Amino acid sequence: MSPSSRYQVDAAQSRIDPSVTTVLTQTVARLLLVPIFMVALAILVKGYADVGDGFSAGVVAALGVLLQDVAFGYRAIGRLTIVRLAPYGALAGALIALGVTFVPVLTGEPLLRHRPGAGEPVAHLGALELITPVLFDIGVFLVVFGFAVGVIGMIARMHPRPIGPSRGTGATGGDEG
Amino acid sequence: MSLDLTVPLGLAWFAAIGLAFFDGRRAWAGWAAVAALATTLLGTVAVAVDVAHSGPRSVVAGGWPTTIGITLEADALGLTFALLSLSVLLVALTYEVVAGVQARGFPALVLAMATGLLGLCLTADLFNFYVFFEIAMVSAYVLTGYGDRPHQLRAATIFLIVNLLGSVLFLIAIAALYHLTGTLDMEQLAIRIPIVQTNPAILSATLIFVAFGIKLGLFPFHFWLAAVYTGTRPAVAAILSGALVNIGSYGLLRIGGGLLPRELEQGAPVLFALGAASILYGGLQAISCGDPREVLAYSSIGQAGYILVCLAIGGEAGYAAAVLFAVTNAINKTLLFLVVPLRGPWVAAAVTVGAASVAGIPPAAGFFGKAAVFRSTVADGNPAILTLLVAGSALSFIYMFQMVGRQDWATGDGVGPIWSDSHLPATRIIAGGVAVVVIGLGLWPEPLLVLSDAAATALIGRLP
Amino acid sequence: MTLLFAVAVAILFGSGAYLLLKHDLVRVVIGMVLISNAANLFIISAGLSRGQAPIYPLADGEPVSDPLVQAMTLTAIVISFGVAALLLALVYRVYTSHLSLDLDELAEADERDEAVRDLATLTGRQR
Amino acid sequence: MLAVPFSLLLFVSNGTLATSGNTMDGGWQFNPAASLLALAVLSGPLTWLVGRWRPGLAWVAGALLAGGGLTTTIVAIATGDSGVDVAWAPSWGLRLAFDLDGLARLYALLATGIGLLVVIYARRYVPLHLHHQGRDEREAGPFFAAFLLFMGAMLGLVMARDLIALFVFWDVTALASYLLISYDRQDANARASALMALLVTGISALGLLVAALLIEDRYGTFDLGAVIAAAEAGDHSLGLTTGILIVSAALAKSAQLPFHFWLPRAMAAPTPVSAYLHSAAMVAAGVFLIGRFYPLLATEPRLLDGLAVVGAGSMAISGVLATTRADIKQVLAYSTISQYGYVVLMLGLGGQGHYGAVAAVFYVVAHALAKTALFLTAGAVTEATGERRLDRMGGLWRSMPALAAGSGAAAAGLAALPLTVGFFKDELFFAAALERGPAAVAVAVGGATLTIVYIGRFWGGIFLGPRRATADPVPLALVGPVVVLGAAILLTGVVPGPVARLAEAAAAVSLREAMTVSPAYHLDTRPENLMALASFVLGGTLLATRRFWSPAAMGLARIGQRFGPARAYGRGLDGFERFSGAMRRVEVRDLRGRVATILLPAGVLVIIALIATPTRDAFSFGTIQRGDAGLVMILIATCGAGIASTLPRDHLSMALTVSGVGYCLAVTYALFGAPDVALVAVLVETMFALLFLGMLSLLPRRVLAEEAAEPENHHHGRRDAALAVIAGVIALVVSWSALSRPTFRESVAVDYIELAPDAHARDVVTVILTDFRGLDTMGEITVIGIAMLGIAGLLRRGRLR
Incomplete structure (x- = not known):
C-alpha cells in the first residue's frame, strides 16, 4: 500500500462533515460575494488616497x-472556474506589475518611472486617478488574489471524495491531469 | 548606446514569470528557459564590459533622487558574483533540461533564482537586498524539494526552516541598521555607520554575520548543509553549492566589508577562530564520508572557512582573495556535483580535474583560489593562520583523492552505485565542458585575477 | 517604551524558537510564524517617529509615523506569509510521504537512508 | 583539456614569443625552449585524444612526442641556451618564463630519452599487462596519456624560471604519478599506494608553494633569476624557514628519509611506470629542485649540512633494507632511495668551490641509465616467468642471454665497476667526499659497498645460480631497450666526456660558476681508486657471507616496519578516519538539533559582541507618554498571547492563539499610526488561519491528535526552554540596543512624506510601495508567485488548475 493511498483512507474518515452547511449560509455567502468585491475594488482604487492598496484589496476579495x-x-x-483560473490570474498580475516596472527601461528611462511624472497633471475618473501606479497596484491585487484563492483551491481539490456514491471530479493530487 | 544595467534583470524576471504559465517538462519550455538565461548572462556580460571600460554605473528606480528611490548599481564586485551565479545556473539548467526536467516549475524557478541573485548583486539598497535575497531563497526552498522523493522533501524541510531563521535574523539586523542611521541606501549607510555608537552596530553586524554564515555553511551554522546537498538532485545541489552559496560570500563582502568594515575588524579574532574551526571541521568530517556528495558537502564547509579567513585578513588583498576563492570554489562544486553521478572515461577525467581543483592542484582553477588565500596570508604575516591553511589544504588532498579512489569512474563496474536517472551523453558533455573551463581558467588565470582585484578595489573604493 | 518593545519582540522570538525545537512539525510551522511576527513588530518599532498616520492631509505640528518602516513591514509580512504557506504545504507533503509529522521519525528515516548509502559506497578502505 | 592547445595557440599567435640565446637574427628561428614548452603542455592531452580516437595508436603518439622532445633537446644541447618569456598573469606579475639552460637540458635529455625507450617498451608491455588482468586493451590509451603528461610536466618543470609556473609543473608531476600508480584501478593496493604517493609529494609540495609566496613577499618577484641575483647582491638571505620548506618538498619527491616510504609502495604501478617515474623522472625532480634553488639554499649553510645528513641516512638505511627484500621491484625501489641518498649527500657536501654539485648531476645521469635498465629487466623477467620474488628465480641467463647481458652491464654500472659510466660516478662521489674529510669518506665507501651487495644479489639472484623458474619467450620490445641502455652504459664508460660536459653545464647553473671535471681511468694509487677498491673488496666479501649477516638486516627491516614513518602514515590516516567517524557520529542530524546549533552559537556571538563593546549608556528604558496606555496594554496582551501559543496541546487552539498574536499585533500597528499595516495584518492573519485550518483538515485527526499528545522528553523540555531563553535574549539585546539609540537626525522617511504629493498620492505608505520603493513590492509579489508554484508542485505535482 503506497503512502498516499493509505493516507486517503485516513483523510476520508476525517473530512469535514458536509452536513454543517445549510441553505441559509449558502445563500448568505452568495449574497455577500458582490459587496465584498465592491469593498475590494474600493480599497484598491482608494489606495492612493486612504488606507489600503492592491495587497489588502486582493486579500479581501479572496476572503470573499x-x-x-x-x-x-x-x-x-x-470546482469554481474563478478558483481554477486564479493561479494564472496571479501570474498575469505579476506580468502586469513587471510591465509597469520595466517598460520605461525600453524607452531609456529608469525602471519603475511612473506616468504621469512628478507634478504633471493627472486625469481623473471619479475618485480614480489614471496613473501607472494604479496599474501596478492592479497587478499586485491580481497576484495576491490569485495566490490566496489558488492555494485554497489546491487544498480544496486535495480533499478526497466523500465516501459513498461520488459525483464530480474530486482529484487527489497524486495523479496527472 | 550602452545597455541599461536593468535590462538583464528585467529579462530574467519576465522569463521567470512567463515560463511559470507553462509546463516546464516540455522540451521547448526547458530550452526557452535556457535561451532566456543565456540572454540574461550575455546582457550581464555586456553591462560588465561597459563597467570595465567606463566605471560603475547606477540607476535610481523611478527616476527619484538617490536614497528616495532604490538605487541599482553595477560595480565590479556585484558583477563578478552576478556573472558567476548566472553561469552556474545556466550550466545546471542546461544539464537538467538535457537530462529531462521532472517538475513543472523547474525552469521558471531557476530563472526566478537568477532574478533574485542578479538583483541581489545589483542593488545598492539594504532592504531591497533582503527582498531579492528572499526571491532567491524561496526559489531555493522549492528547488530543494525538486524530485519529490522522501529524502528530498526532508532536505527541503530542513533547508527551509533553518534558512528562514537566518532570514529573520537578517531582517531584524536591517531594521536595526535603519533605526540607527535613518537610511537604507548602502552608500549613505556606509557614511553614517561610523558615527553610530559601536554597541548596536556590532550587534546588528553579528546578526548579519550569523545570517550569512548560515547561507555559506560556516561552522557551527552548517548543520543543515550536508543533508541538503546530499539529498537533492545533482543539478539542484550544483545550484545550491555554486550559485546560492554566493549569497553568503557576496553578502559578507558587500555588507561586512562594504558597510561594516569597523565591525568586521573588531570581529576579526572571532572570524579567524570560526574560519579555522570551519576549515578543520569540514576537512575532518569529509574524510570518513563514503558518499561523494557528502564529501563535497563537508568540503564546502571547509571552503567557507577559507573565505572567512580572507575576510578577517581584510584589506584589498584579503577581499580579492576571498572573491577569487569564492569564484573558483563555486565552479569546482558545480562541476563535481554535476559529474559525480555519471560514469565514463570523460567522467573519470572530469572528476580528477574537479578533485584536483578542490585540492588546489594546478593546472586547475582551484589552484589560484588557494594560492590567493595563501598569498594574502603570507602578506599578512600570520604563521599560525598559514599553518592552518596548509593543514586544511592537506585535508582536502586526503578527502578528495580518497573520494576519487573509491569509485571506478570510467566504467562503474561493480564499484558503488550510480545515482543518475539519466545517462545521456549530453549530460557528460556539459560536465566535461565545465571541467574544460576549470582547466582553462587554471592555465590562463588572468581574467579571474583581474576580476577579483577589480571587485576588491570596487569594495574598498566605496568606503567613505 | 523602548524596553517594552524590545521585551515584546524578545518574547515573541523566544516563544517561536521554543516551538521550533518541538518534535511536532505543525508546532514548528507555528514557531516560524511567531518568529516572523517578532521581526515584523521589531521593524515597526524601529520607526524613527511615532504619531499620526502618514496620510494626507496631515495635521500640522503633530509628529507623523514613519512611513518607511510601515512599507518595510508590509513587504516583510507578505513575504513571511508566502513562505509560511509554502512551509505548510511542505509539511503536508512530508506527511503524505512519511505518514508522520514527527521529526524524530524523520530523523530515523534519514539515518536509514544514510546507512544504505554507506553500505553501497564504502568499497574498500585505502591505506 | 581542449583548452590547453587553445591557450597555447593564443599566446603563440600573439607573436610575443621572446627568444633569447640564438645567434641568428631576423626572421623565424627555431627556439628549442618554445618547442619543448609546447610539448610540455600538449603531450598529455594530445596523447589522450589520440587514445580516445584510436587506442592502438596512443603509443605511436607518445613515441613521436617523446622522440620529438629528444631531438629538440639534442639540438638544444648543440646550440646552447634558449628561452621563452611571455606575460602570463600580469596581475600577479606571473610570466611564462622558461630557460633551457644547462641544468634543464640535462634533465630534459633524461626525461625524453628514457621516456622514448620506456614508451617503446610499454607498447608491448601494457597490452600484456592488461591481458593478464582481464582488462580491455583499449585501456592502454589512458596509460600513455598519463605517461606523456608526466613527461611533459618534467619538461616544463626543468625549464621553469617563474616560481609559480615551476610549482604548477611540480604538482602536475604528482598528479600524473597518481594517475599512473593507480592505473590498476581494480587493485585496492594500487589505489592506496597512489594516494600515498600523492599525499606525501602533494602535501609536501604545499611547502614549496608557501616558499614561493614567501620569496615573493621578500624579494617582490616570482622570477627565480631575479631572486637569485638579488640574493647574490647580498640584499637578503633566503631565510631558514623558506629553505626548509623547499628542501622538504624536494626530499619528499626524491623519496628521502623520512618521506621515503611512498616509493616502495609505488611499485604497485606497472613496471614501465616504475622504470620511468621512480628512477629517472619523479625522484630526479627532487634533486633537480635542489639543484635549481642551489644558489639560494647555499646562503644557508645549515641547510646543506642537513641535506648531507639526510642523504647519508637514506643511503645507509635503504641500502641495508634493499638487501632484505624478496620482491625484485622492492629491491630496486630501496636501491633508488639509497642511490638518491648519495645524490643528496653530494649536494649537501658540495657548496661553492666543491665538487659535489657536479658529482651529483653526473650521478643522476649514470643512475638513471642503469636503474631504468634494471627496472625494465624486472618487468621482462616477471613477464617471462610470472614470478616477482628473487627466491623463486635463478639461472635465467641461459634462456634470456641478451637480457642478462644488458642488465649485467646496468648492474655493473650501478655497482660502479670499471668500464661503465658508473665507475666515474663513484669516482666523482669519492672525490667530493675526500674534500670533506674522513667521516664523509667512510660514509661514501660504506654506501658504495652496500650498492654492490644489493645489486649483486639482485642480478645474481635472477640470472645466476640454479634454475628455479621456467621462462617463456618475451617480445623483442621488452629486451631491446635494456640492451640499448646497457650499451649506452658501456659506451659512456669508455667515452665519458659527453656526460661530463652535460654535468658541467648543469652544475654551472647550480653553482653559478664553471666547474670542470675530467673523468678518466688512472692506474695509480690515488685515494679515489683506493676507496673504489675497498668497496669492491668489502662488497664482494659481504655478498659471499650474506648468510651470516642477513638475519641482522632483516631485524632492522622489521624494526623499520614497526616504528618507521610508513607506519606513522598508516596510523595517521587511520586516526584521521577514526576521528572523522567519531565526529560524524556526534554530528547533529535532526532538525531540532540543527535549529539549536544556530541559536546557541548565535547567542554566544551576541554575548561576545556585547561584552566586547562598551555598554555604558547603550541601553535606555525610554519614556511612556500619556497617549501610550493603549499601546502598553496591547503589547502586554501580545506577549501573553505569544507565550500562550506555546502551551496548548492540540493544534486547533494553537492556531487560534497564534492568530490572537497576529490580531494583537494588528492592533499595535493601528495604535502606532500604521493603519495600512494593521489592515494587511488582520487580513493576512485571517487568510493564514484559513490556510492553516484547511491544511489541518487534510491531515487525519488521529495523527494530529497522536502527535499533539505525545509527551516531550523531559530532558528535551529543559533544553528547549534554555534555548528559547537564549533566543529571547538575542532578540532582546539586539532590539533593545538598537532602539535605545537616539536616531540619526536626517531620515529618509521625512523625504518620503514630503515627496508623496508629487507622486499624486495622499497615502504615503502606498506611494512608497508602488512608487518610491516599488521594486520591493515587485520582489514581494514575485516571492508570492514562487511560493504558489512551490505549493502547486508539492500538492498537485505542479498543476496550477
Missing part, C-alpha cells in the same frame, strides 16, 4: 471567494 468554502465545503469551491 473563500467565504463560499465555509458555505459549500472545500470540494465545491475547488
Whole structure:
C-alpha cells in the first residue's frame, strides 16, 4: 500500500462533515460575494488616497471567494472556474506589475518611472486617478488574489471524495491531469 | 548606446514569470528557459564590459533622487558574483533540461533564482537586498524539494526552516541598521555607520554575520548543509553549492566589508577562530564520508572557512582573495556535483580535474583560489593562520583523492552505485565542458585575477 | 517604551524558537510564524517617529509615523506569509510521504537512508 | 583539456614569443625552449585524444612526442641556451618564463630519452599487462596519456624560471604519478599506494608553494633569476624557514628519509611506470629542485649540512633494507632511495668551490641509465616467468642471454665497476667526499659497498645460480631497450666526456660558476681508486657471507616496519578516519538539533559582541507618554498571547492563539499610526488561519491528535526552554540596543512624506510601495508567485488548475 493511498483512507474518515452547511449560509455567502468585491475594488482604487492598496484589496476579495468554502465545503469551491483560473490570474498580475516596472527601461528611462511624472497633471475618473501606479497596484491585487484563492483551491481539490456514491471530479493530487 | 544595467534583470524576471504559465517538462519550455538565461548572462556580460571600460554605473528606480528611490548599481564586485551565479545556473539548467526536467516549475524557478541573485548583486539598497535575497531563497526552498522523493522533501524541510531563521535574523539586523542611521541606501549607510555608537552596530553586524554564515555553511551554522546537498538532485545541489552559496560570500563582502568594515575588524579574532574551526571541521568530517556528495558537502564547509579567513585578513588583498576563492570554489562544486553521478572515461577525467581543483592542484582553477588565500596570508604575516591553511589544504588532498579512489569512474563496474536517472551523453558533455573551463581558467588565470582585484578595489573604493 | 518593545519582540522570538525545537512539525510551522511576527513588530518599532498616520492631509505640528518602516513591514509580512504557506504545504507533503509529522521519525528515516548509502559506497578502505 | 592547445595557440599567435640565446637574427628561428614548452603542455592531452580516437595508436603518439622532445633537446644541447618569456598573469606579475639552460637540458635529455625507450617498451608491455588482468586493451590509451603528461610536466618543470609556473609543473608531476600508480584501478593496493604517493609529494609540495609566496613577499618577484641575483647582491638571505620548506618538498619527491616510504609502495604501478617515474623522472625532480634553488639554499649553510645528513641516512638505511627484500621491484625501489641518498649527500657536501654539485648531476645521469635498465629487466623477467620474488628465480641467463647481458652491464654500472659510466660516478662521489674529510669518506665507501651487495644479489639472484623458474619467450620490445641502455652504459664508460660536459653545464647553473671535471681511468694509487677498491673488496666479501649477516638486516627491516614513518602514515590516516567517524557520529542530524546549533552559537556571538563593546549608556528604558496606555496594554496582551501559543496541546487552539498574536499585533500597528499595516495584518492573519485550518483538515485527526499528545522528553523540555531563553535574549539585546539609540537626525522617511504629493498620492505608505520603493513590492509579489508554484508542485505535482 503506497503512502498516499493509505493516507486517503485516513483523510476520508476525517473530512469535514458536509452536513454543517445549510441553505441559509449558502445563500448568505452568495449574497455577500458582490459587496465584498465592491469593498475590494474600493480599497484598491482608494489606495492612493486612504488606507489600503492592491495587497489588502486582493486579500479581501479572496476572503470573499473563500467565504463560499465555509458555505459549500472545500470540494465545491475547488470546482469554481474563478478558483481554477486564479493561479494564472496571479501570474498575469505579476506580468502586469513587471510591465509597469520595466517598460520605461525600453524607452531609456529608469525602471519603475511612473506616468504621469512628478507634478504633471493627472486625469481623473471619479475618485480614480489614471496613473501607472494604479496599474501596478492592479497587478499586485491580481497576484495576491490569485495566490490566496489558488492555494485554497489546491487544498480544496486535495480533499478526497466523500465516501459513498461520488459525483464530480474530486482529484487527489497524486495523479496527472 | 550602452545597455541599461536593468535590462538583464528585467529579462530574467519576465522569463521567470512567463515560463511559470507553462509546463516546464516540455522540451521547448526547458530550452526557452535556457535561451532566456543565456540572454540574461550575455546582457550581464555586456553591462560588465561597459563597467570595465567606463566605471560603475547606477540607476535610481523611478527616476527619484538617490536614497528616495532604490538605487541599482553595477560595480565590479556585484558583477563578478552576478556573472558567476548566472553561469552556474545556466550550466545546471542546461544539464537538467538535457537530462529531462521532472517538475513543472523547474525552469521558471531557476530563472526566478537568477532574478533574485542578479538583483541581489545589483542593488545598492539594504532592504531591497533582503527582498531579492528572499526571491532567491524561496526559489531555493522549492528547488530543494525538486524530485519529490522522501529524502528530498526532508532536505527541503530542513533547508527551509533553518534558512528562514537566518532570514529573520537578517531582517531584524536591517531594521536595526535603519533605526540607527535613518537610511537604507548602502552608500549613505556606509557614511553614517561610523558615527553610530559601536554597541548596536556590532550587534546588528553579528546578526548579519550569523545570517550569512548560515547561507555559506560556516561552522557551527552548517548543520543543515550536508543533508541538503546530499539529498537533492545533482543539478539542484550544483545550484545550491555554486550559485546560492554566493549569497553568503557576496553578502559578507558587500555588507561586512562594504558597510561594516569597523565591525568586521573588531570581529576579526572571532572570524579567524570560526574560519579555522570551519576549515578543520569540514576537512575532518569529509574524510570518513563514503558518499561523494557528502564529501563535497563537508568540503564546502571547509571552503567557507577559507573565505572567512580572507575576510578577517581584510584589506584589498584579503577581499580579492576571498572573491577569487569564492569564484573558483563555486565552479569546482558545480562541476563535481554535476559529474559525480555519471560514469565514463570523460567522467573519470572530469572528476580528477574537479578533485584536483578542490585540492588546489594546478593546472586547475582551484589552484589560484588557494594560492590567493595563501598569498594574502603570507602578506599578512600570520604563521599560525598559514599553518592552518596548509593543514586544511592537506585535508582536502586526503578527502578528495580518497573520494576519487573509491569509485571506478570510467566504467562503474561493480564499484558503488550510480545515482543518475539519466545517462545521456549530453549530460557528460556539459560536465566535461565545465571541467574544460576549470582547466582553462587554471592555465590562463588572468581574467579571474583581474576580476577579483577589480571587485576588491570596487569594495574598498566605496568606503567613505 | 523602548524596553517594552524590545521585551515584546524578545518574547515573541523566544516563544517561536521554543516551538521550533518541538518534535511536532505543525508546532514548528507555528514557531516560524511567531518568529516572523517578532521581526515584523521589531521593524515597526524601529520607526524613527511615532504619531499620526502618514496620510494626507496631515495635521500640522503633530509628529507623523514613519512611513518607511510601515512599507518595510508590509513587504516583510507578505513575504513571511508566502513562505509560511509554502512551509505548510511542505509539511503536508512530508506527511503524505512519511505518514508522520514527527521529526524524530524523520530523523530515523534519514539515518536509514544514510546507512544504505554507506553500505553501497564504502568499497574498500585505502591505506 | 581542449583548452590547453587553445591557450597555447593564443599566446603563440600573439607573436610575443621572446627568444633569447640564438645567434641568428631576423626572421623565424627555431627556439628549442618554445618547442619543448609546447610539448610540455600538449603531450598529455594530445596523447589522450589520440587514445580516445584510436587506442592502438596512443603509443605511436607518445613515441613521436617523446622522440620529438629528444631531438629538440639534442639540438638544444648543440646550440646552447634558449628561452621563452611571455606575460602570463600580469596581475600577479606571473610570466611564462622558461630557460633551457644547462641544468634543464640535462634533465630534459633524461626525461625524453628514457621516456622514448620506456614508451617503446610499454607498447608491448601494457597490452600484456592488461591481458593478464582481464582488462580491455583499449585501456592502454589512458596509460600513455598519463605517461606523456608526466613527461611533459618534467619538461616544463626543468625549464621553469617563474616560481609559480615551476610549482604548477611540480604538482602536475604528482598528479600524473597518481594517475599512473593507480592505473590498476581494480587493485585496492594500487589505489592506496597512489594516494600515498600523492599525499606525501602533494602535501609536501604545499611547502614549496608557501616558499614561493614567501620569496615573493621578500624579494617582490616570482622570477627565480631575479631572486637569485638579488640574493647574490647580498640584499637578503633566503631565510631558514623558506629553505626548509623547499628542501622538504624536494626530499619528499626524491623519496628521502623520512618521506621515503611512498616509493616502495609505488611499485604497485606497472613496471614501465616504475622504470620511468621512480628512477629517472619523479625522484630526479627532487634533486633537480635542489639543484635549481642551489644558489639560494647555499646562503644557508645549515641547510646543506642537513641535506648531507639526510642523504647519508637514506643511503645507509635503504641500502641495508634493499638487501632484505624478496620482491625484485622492492629491491630496486630501496636501491633508488639509497642511490638518491648519495645524490643528496653530494649536494649537501658540495657548496661553492666543491665538487659535489657536479658529482651529483653526473650521478643522476649514470643512475638513471642503469636503474631504468634494471627496472625494465624486472618487468621482462616477471613477464617471462610470472614470478616477482628473487627466491623463486635463478639461472635465467641461459634462456634470456641478451637480457642478462644488458642488465649485467646496468648492474655493473650501478655497482660502479670499471668500464661503465658508473665507475666515474663513484669516482666523482669519492672525490667530493675526500674534500670533506674522513667521516664523509667512510660514509661514501660504506654506501658504495652496500650498492654492490644489493645489486649483486639482485642480478645474481635472477640470472645466476640454479634454475628455479621456467621462462617463456618475451617480445623483442621488452629486451631491446635494456640492451640499448646497457650499451649506452658501456659506451659512456669508455667515452665519458659527453656526460661530463652535460654535468658541467648543469652544475654551472647550480653553482653559478664553471666547474670542470675530467673523468678518466688512472692506474695509480690515488685515494679515489683506493676507496673504489675497498668497496669492491668489502662488497664482494659481504655478498659471499650474506648468510651470516642477513638475519641482522632483516631485524632492522622489521624494526623499520614497526616504528618507521610508513607506519606513522598508516596510523595517521587511520586516526584521521577514526576521528572523522567519531565526529560524524556526534554530528547533529535532526532538525531540532540543527535549529539549536544556530541559536546557541548565535547567542554566544551576541554575548561576545556585547561584552566586547562598551555598554555604558547603550541601553535606555525610554519614556511612556500619556497617549501610550493603549499601546502598553496591547503589547502586554501580545506577549501573553505569544507565550500562550506555546502551551496548548492540540493544534486547533494553537492556531487560534497564534492568530490572537497576529490580531494583537494588528492592533499595535493601528495604535502606532500604521493603519495600512494593521489592515494587511488582520487580513493576512485571517487568510493564514484559513490556510492553516484547511491544511489541518487534510491531515487525519488521529495523527494530529497522536502527535499533539505525545509527551516531550523531559530532558528535551529543559533544553528547549534554555534555548528559547537564549533566543529571547538575542532578540532582546539586539532590539533593545538598537532602539535605545537616539536616531540619526536626517531620515529618509521625512523625504518620503514630503515627496508623496508629487507622486499624486495622499497615502504615503502606498506611494512608497508602488512608487518610491516599488521594486520591493515587485520582489514581494514575485516571492508570492514562487511560493504558489512551490505549493502547486508539492500538492498537485505542479498543476496550477
